[in-house]
Amino acid sequence: MTTATKFPLSRLRRDQRHWRLFAAVIVVSLMSTGTYLGVYAASSRQVDFTVNSKERICSSDSSGTTDCKYLIFTSAGVFENTDSFMALKNNSSDLYNQLRAGERYEANVIGWRIPILSEYPNITSVTKEG
Template sequence: MKSKTIFVAAGAVMLTAAFAGSAAYQYGTQDQVTFTVTDKERLVARDGGSAKYLVSTRDTQGGIEVFENTDALLQWKFNSSDIQAKLEVGGTYDAQVYGWRVPFLSMYRNIVDVESVGENPQIEYSRPAPGRPGM
Protein backbone atom coordinates (compact mmCIF):
# COMPACT_ATOMS: atom_id res chain seq x y z
CA MET A 1 0.00 0.00 0.00
CA LYS A 2 2.81 2.37 0.88
CA SER A 3 4.59 1.82 -2.47
CA LYS A 4 1.33 2.59 -4.31
CA THR A 5 1.05 5.92 -2.45
CA ILE A 6 4.65 6.79 -3.32
CA PHE A 7 4.02 5.86 -6.96
CA VAL A 8 0.89 8.08 -7.14
CA ALA A 9 2.69 10.96 -5.39
CA ALA A 10 5.66 10.69 -7.78
CA GLY A 11 3.27 10.73 -10.75
CA ALA A 12 1.51 13.82 -9.39
CA VAL A 13 4.84 15.60 -8.88
CA MET A 14 5.97 14.77 -12.43
CA LEU A 15 2.65 15.95 -13.90
CA THR A 16 2.83 19.19 -11.92
CA ALA A 17 6.43 19.75 -13.03
CA ALA A 18 5.49 19.17 -16.69
CA PHE A 19 2.57 21.60 -16.43
CA ALA A 20 4.68 24.22 -14.64
CA GLY A 21 7.48 23.85 -17.19
CA SER A 22 5.08 24.30 -20.08
CA ALA A 23 3.52 27.36 -18.44
CA ALA A 24 6.96 28.86 -17.75
CA TYR A 25 7.96 28.30 -21.39
CA GLN A 26 4.78 29.80 -22.83
CA TYR A 27 4.54 32.80 -20.51
CA GLY A 28 8.27 33.32 -19.95
CA THR A 29 9.10 33.67 -23.64
CA GLN A 30 6.25 35.99 -24.71
CA ASP A 31 7.13 38.78 -27.12
CA GLN A 32 5.42 41.46 -29.24
CA VAL A 33 6.57 41.59 -32.87
CA THR A 34 5.60 43.48 -36.01
CA PHE A 35 5.89 41.70 -39.34
CA THR A 36 4.68 41.57 -42.92
CA VAL A 37 3.39 38.21 -44.13
CA THR A 38 5.30 36.90 -47.16
CA ASP A 39 3.76 33.41 -47.36
CA LYS A 40 1.53 31.06 -45.40
CA GLU A 41 0.93 27.33 -45.59
CA ARG A 42 -0.70 24.38 -43.85
CA LEU A 43 1.36 21.29 -43.02
CA VAL A 44 -0.49 18.02 -42.51
CA ALA A 45 1.03 14.98 -40.80
CA ARG A 46 1.63 11.96 -43.02
CA ASP A 47 -1.17 10.05 -41.32
CA GLY A 48 -3.53 12.89 -42.26
CA GLY A 49 -4.42 13.56 -38.63
CA SER A 50 -2.75 16.61 -37.17
CA ALA A 51 -1.92 19.82 -38.98
CA LYS A 52 -0.20 23.08 -38.21
CA TYR A 53 -0.04 26.40 -39.94
CA LEU A 54 3.22 28.14 -40.83
CA VAL A 55 3.51 31.87 -41.53
CA SER A 56 6.60 33.26 -43.30
CA THR A 57 7.33 36.89 -42.42
CA ARG A 58 9.69 39.82 -42.85
CA ASP A 59 10.17 42.16 -39.89
CA THR A 60 10.59 45.94 -39.93
CA GLN A 61 14.40 45.56 -40.10
CA GLY A 62 14.20 43.23 -43.12
CA GLY A 63 14.88 40.03 -41.16
CA ILE A 64 12.91 36.91 -41.98
CA GLU A 65 11.26 34.48 -39.58
CA VAL A 66 8.79 31.64 -39.86
CA PHE A 67 6.17 31.34 -37.12
CA GLU A 68 3.78 28.53 -36.40
CA ASN A 69 0.13 29.15 -35.71
CA THR A 70 -1.28 26.35 -33.57
CA ASP A 71 -3.77 26.14 -30.72
CA ALA A 72 -2.27 26.54 -27.24
CA LEU A 73 -4.21 25.28 -24.22
CA LEU A 74 -2.33 27.30 -21.59
CA GLN A 75 -2.81 30.49 -23.63
CA TRP A 76 -6.55 29.72 -24.06
CA LYS A 77 -5.96 29.96 -27.81
CA PHE A 78 -8.30 27.79 -29.84
CA ASN A 79 -8.69 29.93 -32.98
CA SER A 80 -5.67 29.08 -35.13
CA SER A 81 -7.79 28.61 -38.25
CA ASP A 82 -9.43 32.01 -37.75
CA ILE A 83 -6.06 33.71 -37.29
CA GLN A 84 -4.69 31.97 -40.39
CA ALA A 85 -7.68 33.17 -42.42
CA LYS A 86 -7.22 36.73 -41.10
CA LEU A 87 -3.55 36.90 -42.17
CA GLU A 88 -3.08 38.17 -45.72
CA VAL A 89 0.11 37.90 -47.75
CA GLY A 90 1.47 41.45 -47.95
CA GLY A 91 -0.37 42.53 -44.80
CA THR A 92 1.46 43.99 -41.80
CA TYR A 93 0.55 42.90 -38.28
CA ASP A 94 1.43 43.40 -34.63
CA ALA A 95 1.52 39.95 -33.05
CA GLN A 96 1.84 38.41 -29.62
CA VAL A 97 4.06 35.33 -29.86
CA TYR A 98 5.85 32.93 -27.53
CA GLY A 99 8.57 30.33 -27.79
CA TRP A 100 11.95 29.87 -29.41
CA ARG A 101 13.05 29.13 -32.95
CA VAL A 102 15.11 25.92 -32.84
CA PRO A 103 15.86 24.95 -36.48
CA PHE A 104 17.24 21.44 -35.91
CA LEU A 105 14.09 20.51 -33.94
CA SER A 106 11.77 22.30 -36.41
CA MET A 107 10.46 24.43 -33.54
CA TYR A 108 8.95 27.83 -34.30
CA ARG A 109 7.62 30.65 -32.17
CA ASN A 110 3.83 30.38 -31.95
CA ILE A 111 1.46 33.22 -32.83
CA VAL A 112 -1.08 33.84 -30.05
CA ASP A 113 -2.87 36.93 -31.38
CA VAL A 114 -2.56 39.40 -34.27
CA GLU A 115 -3.79 42.91 -35.01
CA SER A 116 -3.67 44.47 -38.46
CA VAL A 117 -1.59 47.68 -38.72
CA GLY A 118 -1.04 50.22 -41.46
CA GLU A 119 -3.07 50.28 -44.62
CA ASN A 120 -4.25 46.66 -44.59
CA PRO A 121 -7.74 46.24 -45.96
CA GLN A 122 -10.24 45.14 -43.34
CA ILE A 123 -12.26 42.27 -44.76
CA GLU A 124 -15.83 41.97 -43.59
CA TYR A 125 -17.37 38.53 -43.71
CA SER A 126 -21.07 39.10 -44.23
CA ARG A 127 -23.76 37.11 -45.95
CA PRO A 128 -25.60 38.70 -48.90
CA ALA A 129 -29.21 39.74 -48.35
CA PRO A 130 -31.82 37.18 -49.48
CA GLY A 131 -32.54 37.44 -53.19
CA ARG A 132 -29.27 39.27 -53.93
CA PRO A 133 -26.35 37.52 -55.62
CA GLY A 134 -23.28 36.83 -53.51
CA MET A 135 -19.93 38.44 -54.10
Protein backbone atom coordinates (compact mmCIF):
# COMPACT_ATOMS: atom_id res chain seq x y z
CA MET A 1 0.00 0.00 0.00
CA THR A 2 1.28 3.46 -0.81
CA THR A 3 1.11 6.48 1.47
CA ALA A 4 -1.35 8.16 -0.88
CA THR A 5 -3.95 5.50 -0.21
CA LYS A 6 -3.48 5.82 3.59
CA PHE A 7 -4.36 9.53 3.59
CA PRO A 8 -7.18 9.80 6.15
CA LEU A 9 -10.44 11.30 4.96
CA SER A 10 -10.90 13.12 8.28
CA ARG A 11 -7.66 15.06 7.69
CA LEU A 12 -8.87 16.09 4.24
CA ARG A 13 -12.13 17.39 5.71
CA ARG A 14 -10.23 19.27 8.45
CA ASP A 15 -7.93 20.86 5.85
CA GLN A 16 -10.94 21.89 3.76
CA ARG A 17 -12.47 23.59 6.82
CA HIS A 18 -9.22 25.49 7.42
CA TRP A 19 -9.14 26.65 3.80
CA ARG A 20 -12.77 27.74 3.98
CA LEU A 21 -12.07 29.70 7.17
CA PHE A 22 -8.99 31.27 5.58
CA ALA A 23 -10.98 32.22 2.46
CA ALA A 24 -13.77 33.71 4.61
CA VAL A 25 -11.26 35.85 6.54
CA ILE A 26 -9.76 37.10 3.26
CA VAL A 27 -13.19 37.93 1.80
CA VAL A 28 -14.26 39.82 4.94
CA SER A 29 -10.95 41.72 5.00
CA LEU A 30 -11.29 42.74 1.35
CA MET A 31 -14.90 43.82 1.86
CA SER A 32 -13.97 45.90 4.93
CA THR A 33 -11.10 47.57 3.11
CA GLY A 34 -13.27 48.27 0.07
CA THR A 35 -16.01 49.76 2.23
CA TYR A 36 -13.52 52.00 4.05
CA LEU A 37 -11.98 53.19 0.78
CA GLY A 38 -15.43 53.87 -0.68
CA VAL A 39 -16.56 55.87 2.32
CA TYR A 40 -13.21 57.71 2.45
CA ALA A 41 -13.49 58.64 -1.25
CA ALA A 42 -17.10 59.73 -0.74
CA SER A 43 -15.91 62.29 1.83
CA SER A 44 -14.14 64.27 -0.91
CA ARG A 45 -15.35 67.85 -1.19
CA GLN A 46 -14.32 71.38 -2.23
CA VAL A 47 -13.63 74.05 0.37
CA ASP A 48 -12.89 77.78 -0.03
CA PHE A 49 -10.75 79.35 2.67
CA THR A 50 -8.22 81.97 3.63
CA VAL A 51 -4.99 80.68 5.17
CA ASN A 52 -4.45 82.08 8.67
CA SER A 53 -1.21 80.22 9.41
CA LYS A 54 0.54 76.92 8.82
CA GLU A 55 3.04 74.77 10.69
CA ARG A 56 4.86 71.47 10.63
CA ILE A 57 4.10 69.13 13.53
CA CYS A 58 6.43 66.21 14.33
CA SER A 59 6.14 63.40 16.85
CA SER A 60 8.53 60.60 17.78
CA ASP A 61 7.89 57.20 19.24
CA SER A 62 10.05 55.22 21.67
CA SER A 63 11.99 53.55 18.82
CA GLY A 64 13.10 56.95 17.51
CA THR A 65 10.83 56.97 14.46
CA THR A 66 9.71 60.51 13.65
CA ASP A 67 6.42 61.23 11.90
CA CYS A 68 5.65 64.73 10.59
CA LYS A 69 2.61 66.37 9.06
CA TYR A 70 1.71 69.84 7.90
CA LEU A 71 -1.25 71.59 9.54
CA ILE A 72 -2.99 74.43 7.73
CA PHE A 73 -5.07 76.79 9.91
CA THR A 74 -7.76 78.48 7.82
CA SER A 75 -10.99 80.43 7.97
CA ALA A 76 -12.81 77.12 7.28
CA GLY A 77 -11.06 75.10 9.99
CA VAL A 78 -7.85 73.14 10.38
CA PHE A 79 -6.65 70.88 7.58
CA GLU A 80 -3.84 68.38 7.30
CA ASN A 81 -1.48 68.26 4.36
CA THR A 82 0.16 64.84 4.16
CA ASP A 83 1.02 62.37 1.44
CA SER A 84 -1.74 59.81 1.06
CA PHE A 85 -1.58 56.48 -0.73
CA MET A 86 -5.38 56.21 -0.72
CA ALA A 87 -5.79 59.65 -2.32
CA LEU A 88 -2.83 59.06 -4.69
CA LYS A 89 -1.17 62.19 -3.32
CA ASN A 90 2.59 62.53 -2.91
CA ASN A 91 3.22 66.27 -3.20
CA SER A 92 2.53 67.52 0.32
CA SER A 93 5.79 69.50 0.61
CA ASP A 94 5.18 71.29 -2.70
CA LEU A 95 1.58 72.05 -1.78
CA TYR A 96 2.67 73.35 1.64
CA ASN A 97 5.17 75.68 -0.04
CA GLN A 98 2.41 77.12 -2.31
CA LEU A 99 0.21 78.24 0.57
CA ARG A 100 0.65 81.79 1.90
CA ALA A 101 -0.98 83.32 4.98
CA GLY A 102 -3.67 85.85 4.11
CA GLU A 103 -4.28 84.39 0.63
CA ARG A 104 -7.57 82.83 -0.49
CA TYR A 105 -7.68 79.31 -1.96
CA GLU A 106 -10.07 76.71 -3.29
CA ALA A 107 -9.06 73.21 -2.18
CA ASN A 108 -10.16 69.63 -2.61
CA VAL A 109 -10.13 67.85 0.75
CA ILE A 110 -10.78 64.28 1.76
CA GLY A 111 -11.48 62.73 5.15
CA TRP A 112 -12.92 63.98 8.41
CA ARG A 113 -11.95 65.73 11.60
CA ILE A 114 -11.65 63.01 14.26
CA PRO A 115 -10.53 64.74 17.49
CA ILE A 116 -9.86 61.60 19.52
CA LEU A 117 -7.37 60.41 16.86
CA SER A 118 -6.01 63.91 16.11
CA GLU A 119 -7.01 63.49 12.46
CA TYR A 120 -7.94 66.32 10.13
CA PRO A 121 -9.33 66.45 6.59
CA ASN A 122 -6.41 66.15 4.16
CA ILE A 123 -5.92 68.73 1.41
CA THR A 124 -5.38 66.86 -1.87
CA SER A 125 -5.12 69.82 -4.25
CA VAL A 126 -5.30 73.59 -4.06
CA THR A 127 -5.73 76.54 -6.44
CA LYS A 128 -5.29 80.18 -5.56
CA GLU A 129 -8.38 82.36 -5.97
CA GLY A 130 -8.27 85.76 -7.58
